[in-house]
Amino acid sequence: MAVNLETSVGALSLTNPVMAASGTFGFGPEYGPLVNLGRLGGVAVKGVSPIPWPGNPPPRVWETDAGLLNSIGLQNPGVEVFCRDDLPFLRQAGTRVIVNVIGRTIEEYCQVVSRLESESGIDALELNISCPNVKEGGMTFGQDEEHAAAVTRAVRSCTTRPLWVKLSPNVADPAGIAVAVEAEGADAISAINTVVGMAIDLKHRRPALGGITGGLSGPAIKPIALRIVYQVAQAVHIPIIGMGGIRSADDVAEFLMAGASAVMVGTATFAEPGIMETIIDALPTCLSRLDATSPAELVGAALPGRGSIEEDRRPGDSS
Amino acid sequence: MAVNLETSVGALSLTNPVMAASGTFGFGPEYGPLVNLGRLGGVAVKGVSPIPWPGNPPPRVWETDAGLLNSIGLQNPGVEVFCRDDLPFLRQAGTRVIVNVIGRTIEEYCQVVSRLESESGIDALELNISCPNVKEGGMTFGQDEEHAAAVTRAVRSCTTRPLWVKLSPNVADPAGIAVAVEAEGADAISAINTVVGMAIDLKHRRPALGGITGGLSGPAIKPIALRIVYQVAQAVHIPIIGMGGIRSADDVAEFLMAGASAVMVGTATFAEPGIMETIIDALPTCLSRLDATSPAELVGAALPGRGSIEEDRRPGDSS
């Protein structure tokens, strides 16, 4: 049976469920020579703040087993430069444009979102709430339900655009945060951002990254991401955009079954710039093999009460 | 210069800093034909509860990229059987014996610890506070400072043995938990236990593990473990036993520099039963290369103000 990759995240339709993850795909043109942007489900740009952020000292990346640590520190040129230099390219790229928004206070988040209101060609906003909250001494907005709710509420009042909130995995109960932001009007949940980690540079007897700790991404964190998507899917009614270590169509299917409606690919693009297109090419065969004719048919298939979870299990039935 | 591997964790001395991690080394004899227990710094046995625990349905393990998910579910025969069947072997194994203690209520933890009081040949107790707390509806004791402190306080009053508390990484602020248990008399911190994750069995459209979610271990989590050790080391004054993905002498050195006084090796033993001995063999050369004559010399070397962290960094200085 023919497979149709069209996907929707709430009211927003995508040609397919595979998007580029924020921070790993710049503002679009950088990968232009290597990736056909028009084939992607969407592109989430690097986090944008009201004024330029300098980011952290180098080294900013460090390879780990099946993973990557980064401490870019959210360097970006600020929303003005973004609107002037980057949006025009993105508008004509033929893909959905998701603007990742960052701020150090609630006001800063609102500033970015309000500035973007006058700009066309933006399909969704993705609130990165893993930023240091300067008013609360550096804890992040994503760290507790109250602050996550507060920033969502404030931003919600500034825009009618689809509003996605991106969860930090560095909390005891991500689903609780998801519920809190859903109540404030979030249209979707992005999960997950990077997991805080570090590496030691033995030779120099110091943390390997200039920013000391960094965010862990890549296949190493896929099990953590799947668990969080699965937990969040049982807690909220809004769609989920899943990410963390995706590099194959089978990985996408895992996220769909765990409850995601669409996915993003980040770190894998560094090794294989064409990987998103490869995945999109492979998805129809993968879905057929799993008896599905669309991504939507698999969404949440592994959730309790949905799949064969209560199925009789015999001794030794590991297959 | 000659390297001396002798290590101390508080008042407890070890012949070397490398111990077997709880749950991956059974109760000692299982690996007997393949591992010379007398060469290990110590052995942490599988978690022991007051009465037998059945554990979770299979499958109980699932491989992930550079990692392993397990949902053993703390199956164990209970403290009575442990004292009768396993302790006699461990007593004569010629290594330090650390008994990992589990319970579903504070009373259960105390029951195990009290029962062990009359037994000789136990060098330390390791409190696994990642157990489901039945009185609090399944949340774990390790999830907040109050409960972690309460269980530590109660157990502390039952024993004068060295008391190590093993942290769960699945919280926003592991260092806060460490501080709380230090205040209640913990003698050391073990960090980390496994990270909650999951995998999907695409063929059966269900979570791959019988226990639905599982604990992620192996090299995938090493960056997370190092980060937590580094954070805890700055927060407490008691020693830390580091673990998570260790499989080489260099890995051990990373944990030492991050602030651990000793380490445990878990998942790596499955692929290479001899890996702990290999690491112990390699440690002298590794330490010499790092200009150290003992593990203690490296402990905390990468902590702020200790290493070359404030060192001048020039553009491009990535080496």
Place this chain on the structure above:
Amino acid sequence: MAGDVGVQDYPIVWKKNVAPDHVELILQAPMLARAVPGQFVHVRTPGTLRRPISFSRIDPESGQVGLLFQVVGEGTAWLSQRSENSLLNIIGPLGRGFPPPKAERPWCLVGGGVGIPPLYAALYAWRHRVTAPISVILGARTADYVIMRQDFAKLVNQPIEVTTDDGSLGSKGTVLGPLARWRSRHPEGQVFACGPTPMLAGVANLLQGMGSVYLALEQRMGCGVGACLACVVLGEGENGPEWRRVCHDGPVFSAEELIWR
């Protein structure tokens, strides 16, 4: 008598594609050649865990053993790419193999798919011991996958019974048909079986009440030596159901000691 467990590198002396995606490796491994049929090895492949594989052949005289496996994922794909003379790092022999069959009781070996190899090892080891008739029933998806049929044929007088899902060789259906007929002829017989879990469940069910039914099971493993409690299956304990470790208490269990539900 089972050999001592060890971890060691053994050379591949011979490699053969026995069916589509099915490879047999012969190792020069005197320490393993003291294994009991039904025991297995834990083979190092890249990644976090080893891979459990049963012995397809055990020849104490030449000091050689065989491992026959189906390529189903990354680990077995890697194994299938090893060349002759390269070394495999192996822990083994592991687990509890089949008990020696009783000499005077009809013996039936029932294998399904990649469950066939350990039964060949059992037949080879004990073919002279059993004086009663020996029957072999092999089942597979299609004719291509009825592996080791010629090997069995050389060691037994009776014709090998074959079933395939699609009827492309032998009779169409599963091993349970021929096994039911065998049972009615030999109510006092003994059975060794190995294959996919649903097949073993069918065998256990069909032969309920019959003694001497031994099944070789599979389960996802961690350590392979009994330490991690990963590989459990449900067995009958003194005080109700109780977990058994496939790696240590099995992989061969008496059908009666397992709970199939």
Place this chain on the structure above:
Amino acid sequence: MAGDVGVQDYPIVWKKNVAPDHVELILQAPMLARAVPGQFVHVRTPGTLRRPISFSRIDPESGQVGLLFQVVGEGTAWLSQRSENSLLNIIGPLGRGFPPPKAERPWCLVGGGVGIPPLYAALYAWRHRVTAPISVILGARTADYVIMRQDFAKLVNQPIEVTTDDGSLGSKGTVLGPLARWRSRHPEGQVFACGPTPMLAGVANLLQGMGSVYLALEQRMGCGVGACLACVVLGEGENGPEWRRVCHDGPVFSAEELIWR
């Protein structure tokens, strides 16, 4: 003119060990052979990230390029084990190479260790363009590591100056000694340098105030194409210090635009 960036497999046509733990691979890669010296490629190795390597040779005529690298970790070890005829997956050519040297100004090429290769590519490309004297200064730990010396010698008339840390070849010390002497003779000269960061810092410091000093830098990279902002170094911006991306704004920078502190 730089070639277009692409991602493609290229065959290794030739492989040579040029020094202990130093390997040079020659690729048949017409698309890359349009690169500018100082540009680099991002090579696929197993693991999470690619590995940046500069061109040691660029020969548009034969369509061949060279990659010369030191084995320092897993990625370069893997690369060193590739055999002739196997394919390397490469993104490139990437970054901004050296600017064409001015014809009439004395030109000095200063290379340290594995920083030497891109200077050879520069010399090869522009040797006929520069009419003023061309000097080459190569530094390394020991004689063994003064790589590509014969290659340079074939293209320049003047003797190559060599320094080694231990004095086992040339003069004992660093490239800064000969460079200081060269500078005093050629205050109007132009310098291309590549090597370890401390060496480049020394060069930048020594040649302060001199125009036309170009340095090829290294930094840990993610994407290699300017998207991830991993590979930054501090440069002089219009409004104070500002990060530059080594992969996109470099790896070659004018010494004046960088901040060394």
